[in-house]
Amino acid sequence: MNASLQSNALFLNMSGNLPPKVPHVFNDAYRGAVGGVLADFEPNDLIGAHQFRGSERDRCAGARFVARRLSEMPAPDRIVVANGTQSILLMLLASLVGRGRRLALESLSYPTLRSFADHLGFDLSPVPMDEEGALPDAFEAICRADRPAAYYAMPTLQNPTTGIMSVVRRQAIAEICRRYGIAIIEDDIYSLLPRDMPLPLSTFAPELSWYILGTAKSLAAALKVAYVVAPTAAAAAERFWPGVRATYWMCAPMNGSVVSKLIEIGHADRIIEAVRAETRARQAIVAERLAGADLRTRPDCLHVWLSLPDSRPASDFVSELRALGVEVSTSSTYAMGDTRPPNAIRFGMGTPRDRADFERGLNTITKVYFK
Ligand SMILES: Cc1ncc(COP(=O)(O)O)c(C=O)c1O
Missing domain, CATH: 3.40.640.10 (Type I PLP-dependent aspartate aminotransferase-like (Major domain))
Known part of the structure; x- marks a missing residue:
C-alpha cells in the first residue's frame, strides 16, 4: 500500500480483520x-x-x-x-x-x-x-x-x-x-x-x-x-x-x-460480549447495504468474502477502492501454492475506529460494487 495514502487521515484500511474496539468495556x-x-x-x-x-x-x-x-x-x-x-x-x-x-x-x-x-x-x-x-x-x-x-x-x-x-x-x-x-x-x-x-x-x-x-x-x-x-x-x-x-x-x-x-x-466474557455486539451491529449494516451481493459472512464474523463478477477483476476493484481511500484485500493474498484464486475480495469489520468510519468505508465499497 502507498505510504502517503496510508498516512492520509481519511484513508480507511479495511483489509485487516481485527475485532472492533470496545473502549466502553475494555x-x-x-x-x-x-x-x-x-x-x-x-x-x-x-x-x-x-x-x-x-x-x-x-x-x-x-x-x-x-x-x-x-x-x-x-x-x-x-x-x-x-x-x-x-x-x-x-x-x-x-x-x-x-x-x-x-x-x-x-x-x-x-x-x-x-x-x-x-x-x-x-x-x-x-x-x-x-x-x-x-x-x-x-x-x-x-x-x-x-x-x-x-x-x-x-x-x-x-x-x-x-x-x-x-x-x-x-x-x-x-x-x-x-x-x-x-x-x-x-x-x-x-x-x-x-x-x-x-x-x-x-x-x-x-x-x-x-x-x-x-x-x-x-x-x-x-x-x-x-x-x-x-x-x-x-x-x-x-x-x-x-x-x-x-x-x-x-x-x-x-x-x-x-x-x-x-x-x-x-x-474476558464481558469484553467478548461487547466485541460480539459491535461486530453484529456492523454486520447488520453490511447485510442492509450489500443486500443482493454475492457475499459470504455471518452476523458474528470479523470479515466478509465478496465474490465479484468476471467482468470486474478483483485487482481492478481493489485499485478503484484505493483511489477512493479504502483498502481491502484480494483473494490472491490467500492463495496457497499454485492455487488459482477465485475472483473475490475480503474486507474486515474491526479496523475502522468506530461505527461511523466503518459505515463510511462500507458506503465506498457498496458504491463501487453496485455501480
Ligand atoms: C487465522 C489467523 N491466525 C492467527 C492470527 C494472528 O494471531 P496473533 O496476533 O495471536 O498472532 C490471524 C490474524 O490475522 C489469523 O487470521
Missing part, C-alpha cells in the same frame, strides 16, 4: 486487571524468572478459557501459554514439519503460513475446498501422494472464506489424519464470537492435535496471548522446555497474568 476491565495483578504479586516474583509453558496460574486460566470451546476442561499440564498464535505456529511448524517436509492446508488460507514455509524451508500441499473447507477425498489423495507431516486447520469461520466445517466433515478429516498419522495444528481464533459453532476438529483426534485458541480476534488484536492444548502433558513438556530456545514463544509474565485476571474475574 478500558476499565483492563485497568482493573492490571491493578489486580500488581496487588496479587510482588513484581519481582512475577517477572524474576522465565515461564516456559506459563505459570501454573496462567495455565489454569488458559484451561478455563479453552473450555469455552472444548467438550471438557483440559488438564492445565497440557496447556502452553504463548505470546500470540503466530509465535506458537512458528514453533509448532518448525518442530512438527520442518525443512524439506510438507504441510497440508486449505488452498485459500492464512497468508502467514506461506511466509513460514519460506522461512522454515517446508513445502505446502494445498487442499481443494468447497464452501465448508477442505474436501475429504482431495485431502486423502494429498495425504497418500505427498505424505504431509501436519495439517493446518481452521474449520471455524475460515480465513478468508468464512467456511464452517460440519461435524461430519470434521470427523472425516480427523479420521484421515489418523489413518495417515498426520499431526493437526488447529487455529480456532475466530470461534469465540459465535455461540453455536461445532466442536473443534481437535476433539475428534485429540491424540494428534495441537489446538490453539488465541485472544487476538475476540479480546483485542495486540494482546499477544494465545493458549495451546497439547495432545498430552508429556508432549507439551517435551516441545516447550528450556532447551528448545529456538524462538521466544513465551508471553511476558505481566501480560499473561493480566489476561489470566480478565478470565478469572469474568471480564
Whole structure:
C-alpha cells in the first residue's frame, strides 16, 4: 500500500480483520486487571524468572478459557501459554514439519503460513475446498501422494472464506489424519464470537492435535496471548522446555497474568460480549447495504468474502477502492501454492475506529460494487 495514502487521515484500511474496539468495556476491565495483578504479586516474583509453558496460574486460566470451546476442561499440564498464535505456529511448524517436509492446508488460507514455509524451508500441499473447507477425498489423495507431516486447520469461520466445517466433515478429516498419522495444528481464533459453532476438529483426534485458541480476534488484536492444548502433558513438556530456545514463544509474565485476571474475574466474557455486539451491529449494516451481493459472512464474523463478477477483476476493484481511500484485500493474498484464486475480495469489520468510519468505508465499497 502507498505510504502517503496510508498516512492520509481519511484513508480507511479495511483489509485487516481485527475485532472492533470496545473502549466502553475494555478500558476499565483492563485497568482493573492490571491493578489486580500488581496487588496479587510482588513484581519481582512475577517477572524474576522465565515461564516456559506459563505459570501454573496462567495455565489454569488458559484451561478455563479453552473450555469455552472444548467438550471438557483440559488438564492445565497440557496447556502452553504463548505470546500470540503466530509465535506458537512458528514453533509448532518448525518442530512438527520442518525443512524439506510438507504441510497440508486449505488452498485459500492464512497468508502467514506461506511466509513460514519460506522461512522454515517446508513445502505446502494445498487442499481443494468447497464452501465448508477442505474436501475429504482431495485431502486423502494429498495425504497418500505427498505424505504431509501436519495439517493446518481452521474449520471455524475460515480465513478468508468464512467456511464452517460440519461435524461430519470434521470427523472425516480427523479420521484421515489418523489413518495417515498426520499431526493437526488447529487455529480456532475466530470461534469465540459465535455461540453455536461445532466442536473443534481437535476433539475428534485429540491424540494428534495441537489446538490453539488465541485472544487476538475476540479480546483485542495486540494482546499477544494465545493458549495451546497439547495432545498430552508429556508432549507439551517435551516441545516447550528450556532447551528448545529456538524462538521466544513465551508471553511476558505481566501480560499473561493480566489476561489470566480478565478470565478469572469474568471480564474476558464481558469484553467478548461487547466485541460480539459491535461486530453484529456492523454486520447488520453490511447485510442492509450489500443486500443482493454475492457475499459470504455471518452476523458474528470479523470479515466478509465478496465474490465479484468476471467482468470486474478483483485487482481492478481493489485499485478503484484505493483511489477512493479504502483498502481491502484480494483473494490472491490467500492463495496457497499454485492455487488459482477465485475472483473475490475480503474486507474486515474491526479496523475502522468506530461505527461511523466503518459505515463510511462500507458506503465506498457498496458504491463501487453496485455501480
Ligand atoms: C487465522 C489467523 N491466525 C492467527 C492470527 C494472528 O494471531 P496473533 O496476533 O495471536 O498472532 C490471524 C490474524 O490475522 C489469523 O487470521
